[in-house]
Amino acid sequence: MSFKKVSVIGLGYIGLPTAAVVASRGIEVVGVDVNPKAVETINEGNIHIVEPDLDIVVRGVVSTGNLRATTIPEPAEAFMIAVPTPFKEGNSPDLSYIQAAANAIAPVLEKGNLVILESTSPVGATEKMAAWLAEARPDLTFPQDAGENADIKVAHCPERVLPGYVLQELVANDRVIGGLSKACSEKAVELYKTFVRGECIITNARTAEMAKLTENSFRDVNIAFANELSMISDKLKINVWELIKLANRHPRVNILNPGPGVGGHCIAVDPWFIVDSCPDEAKIIRQARLTNDSKPHYVIDQVAKAADEFKRPVIACLGLAFKADIDDLRESPAVQIVEELANKNIGQVFAVEPNVVSIPEKLVHAGVELTTLDLALERANIVVVLVDHKQFREADKTQLVTKVVFDTRGII
Ligand SMILES: NC(=O)c1ccc[n+]([C@@H]2O[C@H](COP(=O)([O-])OP(=O)(O)OC[C@H]3O[C@@H](n4cnc5c(N)ncnc54)[C@H](O)[C@@H]3O)[C@@H](O)[C@H]2O)c1
Numbered sequence: 001m002s003f004k005k006v007s008v009i010g011l012g013y014i015g016l017p018t019a020a021v022v023a024s025r026g027i028e029v030v031g032v033d034v035n036p037k038a039v040e041t042i043n044e045g046n047i048h049i050v051e052p053d054l055d056i057v058v059r060g061v062v063s064t065g066n067l068r069a070t071t072i073p074e075p076a077e078a079f080m081i082a083v084p085t086p087f088k089e090g091n092s093p094d095l096s097y098i099q100a101a102a103n104a105i106a107p108v109l110e111k112g113n114l115v116i117l118e119s120t121s122p123v124g125a126t127e128k129m130a131a132w133l134a135e136a137r138p139d140l141t142f143p144q145d146a147g148e149n150a151d152i153k154v155a156h157c158p159e160r161v162l163p164g165y166v167l168q169e170l171v172a173n174d175r176v177i178g179g180l181s182k183a184c185s186e187k188a189v190e191l192y193k194t195f196v197r198g199e200c201i202i203t204n205a206r207t208a209e210m211a212k213l214t215e216n217s218f219r220d221v222n223i224a225f226a227n228e229l230s231m232i233s234d235k236l237k238i239n240v241w242e243l244i245k246l247a248n249r250h251p252r253v254n255i256l257n258p259g260p261g262v263g264g265h266c267i268a269v270d271p272w273f274i275v276d277s278c279p280d281e282a283k284i285i286r287q288a289r290l291t292n293d294s295k296p297h298y299v300i301d302q303v304a305k306a307a308d309e310f311k312r313p314v315i316a317c318l319g320l321a322f323k324a325d326i327d328d329l330r331e332s333p334a335v336q337i338v339e340e341l342a343n344k345n346i347g348q349v350f351a352v353e354p355n356v357v358s359i360p361e362k363l364v365h366a367g368v369e370l371t372t373l374d375l376a377l378e379r380a381n382i383v384v385v386l387v388d389h390k391q392f393r394e395a396d397k398t399q400l401v402t403k404v405v406f407d408t409r410g411i412i
Pocket of ligand 1: 009010011012013014015032033034035038082083084085097100101104118119120121159160161162163265266
């Protein structure tokens with residue numbers, strides 16, 4: 001095996017499963033994270049995120065010594081960087097986490113190493129990362145100057161796993177691998193081949209960056225279309241779920257589902273990276289973001305109107321996560337809706353989120369109470385389905401007959 005020691009920088013939703021899967025192939029993996037609590041948890045053989053079966057794999061590879069976590073980078077043959085890439089005020093990408101990770105690994109880099117940027121990144125970020133590394137290590141050569149013969153190989157390999165199915169998709173999905181040179185791509189393919197069963201397709205770094213942004217923008221635009229249809233359908237008194245089902249009977253039509261908005265760390269963020277690079281050209285992509293971002297306000301207005309018919313109603317909001325069957329509340333339209341409904345002070349707001357044990361401070365502050373599905377349904381006058389969690393899909397719907405129901409996910 002050509003890689004004996006690999007380091008994964010950032011042990012979150014992407015980095016930890018990646019580290020565990022690579023370690024499960026018998027490679028020594030050192031996971032690095034700036035969060036000492038996460039490092040401690042992992043070294044105890046436990047996990048700090050929710051992802052099916054990940055606890056089993058992590059426990060296994062920690063107990064065999066194949067995976068260990070630390071806060072301080074150490075030498076390795078390959079470094080896989082999976083740190084956050086959020087956007088800043090004004091929707092421009094925040095590359096400071098990548099820069100911090102590059103600066104952290106630079107002192108331990110050695111000739112022959114491979115550095116892979118896995119974080120979803122705007123076009124040009126991999127080149128920037130290589131420049132930061134080169135600045136910190138003038139004693140080594142990098143592909144931007146030394147081409148195919150560089151001491152350090154650098155590539156971008158975007159991650160496209162689906163939360164909830166990460167362990168399967170990490171192995172089964174095809175990978176787009178964009179090196180800063182052909183030699184960089186080939187070395188990166190060698191690493192991915194140690195754990196990926198899907199095809200590893202070579203391109204350049206800029207195209208690989210854009211491929212990931214394109215995938216998520218495609219979905220965002222398609223969901224914006226569905227969300228626009230849902231608002232049009234409300235106005236025209238048409239059931240949007242039936243409408244989409246019928247339209248999708250056409251062999252070349254495939255409309256995605258509307259919802260309360262678009263959330264998460266990917267689809268709600270990545271299209272802005274394209275808009276930021278090409279503001280004059282990315283018109284549809286920008287409008288889709290605006291349409292999807294406006295959907296929570298539409299839901300809030302509808303619920304507020306219904307609440308007017310009651311004297312301080314109990315409003316049960318089902319789900320806080322940004323999508324079904326996960327615990328990730330980041331950029332979640334459900335959180336936004338629940339918070340704004342509570343701040344309107346139009347009634348008592350209950351939140352039901354079976355995948356978390358506590359709710360964000362801002363919700364507690366707004367007076368939101370986290371409760372069970374049974375209690376919420378028993379007490380509610382208004383029920384707002386915000387996430388199609390399994391527990392809600394399978395719940396007894398007869399209780400809802402006497403309630404005012406807003407089903408933003410089409411599960412009822
Ligand atoms: N979560 C997903 O489903 C998903 C899917 C595809 C791609 N991505 C992309 O993968 C990247 C990582 O996302 P995530 O969901 O794993 O984020 P995350 O927030 O779950 O994890 C990131 C981790 O990096 C750590 N970190 C931050 N700065 C660091 C540094 N300088 N050195 C070491 N560790 C550092 C954080 O403490 C955290 O544990 C992002 O670019 C994201 O867009 C995420």
